[in-house]
Amino acid sequence: MTCIVAYDIEDDKIRGRLSRFLEKKGIRLQKSVFAIEIERHVFSRLTKKIEAIVGPQGKVAIFRLCQGCQRNAIKIDVEEPSFFVF
Numbered sequence: 001m002t003c004i005v006a007y008d009i010e011d012d013k014i015r016g017r018l019s020r021f022l023e024k025k026g027i028r029l030q031k032s033v034f035a036i037e038i039e040r041h042v043f044s045r046l047t048k049k050i051e052a053i054v055g056p057q058g059k060v061a062i063f064r065l066c067q068g069c070q071r072n073a074i075k076i077d078v079e080e081p082s083f084f085v086f
Contacts, residue, residue: 004063004065006034008032
């Protein structure tokens, strides 16, 4: 399963911790947006770890992409040919 994680965190320390964690799990799409490929049974552990890092200090959105969403996604930038979401 592919999920997209986007965040808005003002605290530099917390934002840095979350960014480093997400870089180990997936690839960065933009400054505060990551694509992560995980197994369905691991999804709740991922969200709990993100909650533990962020706490009440910021906003995080996690979107699970179904196969249809992935097939219908449109990629405009051609610099990253191995990008797995598209």
